[in-house]
Amino acid sequence: MKQTAPAADDGLKLSTWLPYRLFLVAAQVARPLESFYGETFGLSQAGWRILAVIAERDAANAAEIGRACALDPFATSRGIGQLTELGFAVRRAGKSDRRFAAVSITRSGRTAFNRIAALGSAIEARLLARLSESERATIDSALTRLEGESARIDAGGWRTLLEDAGAS
Amino acid sequence: MKQTAPAADDGLKLSTWLPYRLFLVAAQVARPLESFYGETFGLSQAGWRILAVIAERDAANAAEIGRACALDPFATSRGIGQLTELGFAVRRAGKSDRRFAAVSITRSGRTAFNRIAALGSAIEARLLARLSESERATIDSALTRLEGESARIDAGGWRTLLEDAGAS
DNA sequence: CATAGTACTTGCACTATGCAATTATATGTG
DNA sequence: CACATATAATTGCATAGTGCAAGTACTATG
Numbered sequence: 001m002k003q004t005a006p007a008a009d010d011g012l013k014l015s016t017w018l019p020y021r022l023f024l025v026a027a028q029v030a031r032p033l034e035s036f037y038g039e040t041f042g043l044s045q046a047g048w049r050i051l052a053v054i055a056e057r058d059a060a061n062a063a064e065i066g067r068a069c070a071l072d073p074f075a076t077s078r079g080i081g082q083l084t085e086l087g088f089a090v091r092r093a094g095k096s097d098r099r100f101a102a103v104s105i106t107r108s109g110r111t112a113f114n115r116i117a118a119l120g121s122a123i124e125a126r127l128l129a130r131l132s133e134s135e136r137a138t139i140d141s142a143l144t145r146l147e148g149e150s151a152r153i154d155a156g157g158w159r160t161l162l163e164d165a166g167a168s
Numbered sequence: 169m170k171q172t173a174p175a176a177d178d179g180l181k182l183s184t185w186l187p188y189r190l191f192l193v194a195a196q197v198a199r200p201l202e203s204f205y206g207e208t209f210g211l212s213q214a215g216w217r218i219l220a221v222i223a224e225r226d227a228a229n230a231a232e233i234g235r236a237c238a239l240d241p242f243a244t245s246r247g248i249g250q251l252t253e254l255g256f257a258v259r260r261a262g263k264s265d266r267r268f269a270a271v272s273i274t275r276s277g278r279t280a281f282n283r284i285a286a287l288g289s290a291i292e293a294r295l296l297a298r299l300s301e302s303e304r305a306t307i308d309s310a311l312t313r314l315e316g317e318s319a320r321i322d323a324g325g326w327r328t329l330l331e332d333a334g335a336s
Numbered sequence: 337c338a339t340a341g342t343a344c345t346t347g348c349a350c351t352a353t354g355c356a357a358t359t360a361t362a363t364g365t366g
Numbered sequence: 367c368a369c370a371t372a373t374a375a376t377t378g379c380a381t382a383g384t385g386c387a388a389g390t391a392c393t394a395t396g
Contacts (some may be wrong), residue, residue, distance in 0.1 A: 012285035117180035
């Protein structure tokens with residue numbers, strides 16, 4: 001009476017499945033960066049992403065920030081809270097409409113950002129060094145399309161995915 | 169007395185930084201899959217990854233599983249615990265050395281795996297449809313190198329990264 | 337000027353995670 | 367053969383992160 005079933009199945013192998021491979025690289029590369037800004041500044045992942053956004057976009061409101069770094073409004077609000085506590089950002093009320101926050105990076109926030117960004121650039125350089133010039137170009141253009149398609153997949157939800165697959 | 173500093177900085181832009189772009193695609197694509205196996209089977213992310221590993225490798229021990237899906241021993245143990253509670257896996261003691269677990273997928277585990285894998289394959293197909301044949305080949309070979317390099321980056325930690333960058 | 341709507345925040349319950357300590361087993365040593 | 371040491375896996379507990387309901391502050395509209 002055999003209980004287990006090591007038999008034939010759908011051919012999905014984690015190690016060759018594209019989304020998992022992307023995830024693996026992203027996760028492995030994020031870990032050292034995360035422990036750096038965590039240990040050094042007490043910053044969370046959301047905090048770092050928001051810091052990076054307000055470093056290039058002044059007086060952003062919470063919704064803009066959330067969109068730019070794929071965070072929901074709650075996480076965004078908490079991340080901004082963390083940054084203001086650390087003195088890396090300031091919240092002011094919006095100019096015309098005071099419901100909108102106007103979040104700006106501070107001088108010490110920019111200093112922190114530059115230190116983290118240096119590490120981030122070093123990581124990216126290490127990765128890019130493994131690729132030829134033409135590979136970089138291919139990946140750059142392919143990633144743009146994959147970003148778009150993955151956003152649509154996400155927006156559609158799993159029900160849509162099964163319908164589409166069933167209707168083949 | 170200007171407190172904020174929207175001035176020049178290190179040129180890191182989140183939206184063009186390779187690790188973030190990989191993360192974005194992986195995260196957006198994982199969300200619908202995650203809500204599918206979460207709602208349908210009450211499976212966590214770790215649970216799904218372990219299920220995928222034991223679907224292709226019978227009688228694996230916890231360390232093997234952890235390595236194969238990049239989970240630490242604690243998360244691995246808990247994931248296996250979840251799978252056994254759901255009836256998707258069984259733990260037995262190792263044959264020669266009883267310290268090693270021998271985790272195997274059950275029939276209902278395989279059924280669940282096949283349903284999730286179908287959705288996973290549909291997602292991958294949606295992504296691949298956006299790429300040409302030659303792009304797929306380029307990305308496949310590039311990802312292999314990026315996986316290796318990111319593993320080294322992770323293993324080295326952030327101190328190593330700064331040393332290397334400083335010694336340029 | 338009350339009503340509804342928007343942008344954001346907070347509180348609270350729930351979940352996940354990290355790490356110390358524990359269990360069970362195996363192996364080397366006097 | 368006892369005993370210290372090592373290894374694989376698990377569990378307990380404190381802490382941190384998340385999701386969602388409700389709340390605050392403001393604006394727009396009939």
